[in-house]
Amino acid sequence: MRVLITGGLGFIGWRLARHLRRSGVFASVVDSVWNNGLPIGEAVRAEVARRQRRLEGLAASGMDAGGIVQIADLLDPDRLDDVLAEARPTHVVHLAGLSRVDVARQHPERALEANIALTRRLLVALERREGIRRVVLASSSMVYGHFETLPCPESAPCRPVEPYGASKLACEDLLAAWGRQHGVETVSFRTSSVYGSGDFNGRVVERFVESALAHRPLVLNENGQERLDFTFVDDLVDGIGLLLRDGPLSSDVFNLTRGEARTLKELAGIIQEHLGPVSIELRPVPSDRPRRGALDISKARECLGFSPAVSLEEGMRRVLADRVSRA
Numbered sequence: 001m002r003v004l005i006t007g008g009l010g011f012i013g014w015r016l017a018r019h020l021r022r023s024g025v026f027a028s029v030v031d032s033v034w035n036n037g038l039p040i041g042e043a044v045r046a047e048v049a050r051r052q053r054r055l056e057g058l059a060a061s062g063m064d065a066g067g068i069v070q071i072a073d074l075l076d077p078d079r080l081d082d083v084l085a086e087a088r089p090t091h092v093v094h095l096a097g098l099s100r101v102d103v104a105r106q107h108p109e110r111a112l113e114a115n116i117a118l119t120r121r122l123l124v125a126l127e128r129r130e131g132i133r134r135v136v137l138a139s140s141s142m143v144y145g146h147f148e149t150l151p152c153p154e155s156a157p158c159r160p161v162e163p164y165g166a167s168k169l170a171c172e173d174l175l176a177a178w179g180r181q182h183g184v185e186t187v188s189f190r191t192s193s194v195y196g197s198g199d200f201n202g203r204v205v206e207r208f209v210e211s212a213l214a215h216r217p218l219v220l221n222e223n224g225q226e227r228l229d230f231t232f233v234d235d236l237v238d239g240i241g242l243l244l245r246d247g248p249l250s251s252d253v254f255n256l257t258r259g260e261a262r263t264l265k266e267l268a269g270i271i272q273e274h275l276g277p278v279s280i281e282l283r284p285v286p287s288d289r290p291r292r293g294a295l296d297i298s299k300a301r302e303c304l305g306f307s308p309a310v311s312l313e314e315g316m317r318r319v320l321a322d323r324v325s326r327a
Contacts, residue, residue, distance in 0.1 A: 023065075193229060225263050256306065
């Protein structure tokens with residue numbers, strides 16, 4: 001097995017690369033160092049460079065199975081062909097793209113290019129490669145739109161209500177159709193509210209922690225009763241690893257989350273337990289934001305052996321300990 005991870009220096013991809021390499025898998029990464037189309041500060045550049053050096057150093061020292069690390073714009077077809085020729089993957093994990101719901105809402109054209117166009121460009125390039133056995137796509141719980149069943153299973157209707165969810169559903173359909181056409185195994189995983197140390201994408205947990213440390217109020221939608229399925233990044237990485245194992249897959253889509261809904265008020269309370277009193281600002285939930293909750297992960301448990309281990313309390317303890325130690 002030779003794995004190529006697009007977006008491999010990002011929050012999830014970096015951890016997946018380390019996980020696979022330390023498990024004896026030759027895992028290469030490619031990343032454009034593109035942060036959702038938002039300005040990239042010096043702190044982010046420094047962190048990405050550190051991750052790059054770390055992966056290259058581990059491979060050189062023989063501490064993992066190795067792989068190449070490349071910075072490249074995957075929308076450039078010639079550059080993409082060069083990356084694939086050097087990595088020679090049998091498996092691809094496609095994490096690259098726009099990951100911020102609010103950015104997609106404000107700039108839907110970014111979601112179109114960064115998610116749909118990029119996915120299509122990757123698949124076209126893969127058509128010219130021999131030996132591709134499986135392609136894994138990062139999708140989102142936002143494809144469901146308003147959750148009609150709780151917990152929400154993979155069989156629930158997919159009716160996204162905003163551009164991000166629509167773009168991810170389009171990517172799922174593109175991938176599945178491409179796989180059927182070319183005889184390649186494909187699978188998408190849907191996740192929710194991923195968090196952990198080292199996130200610089202402005203997700204809700206990161207925003208809350210940064211606000212609390214800066215003594216700014218935590219802004220809670222729906223009077224703090226908005227419910228999300230917070231997923232610790234290490235649990236998600238373990239799940240992606242299971243999707244790469246040899247053997248046929250029983251489905252082309254899996255929910256990979258904690259499988260438990262928690263309120264924003266609970267999240268704020270956990271932060272207060274560690275950092276002390278924090279001011280709270282309540283506001284109505286935006287009208288175009290879908291009603292969510294827990295996802296049903298029973299299929300992933302039964303078919304893959306997926307077993308998320310980190311509760312929100314334990315995950316936040318790790319996040320806050322790491323963040324405070326770096327302050």
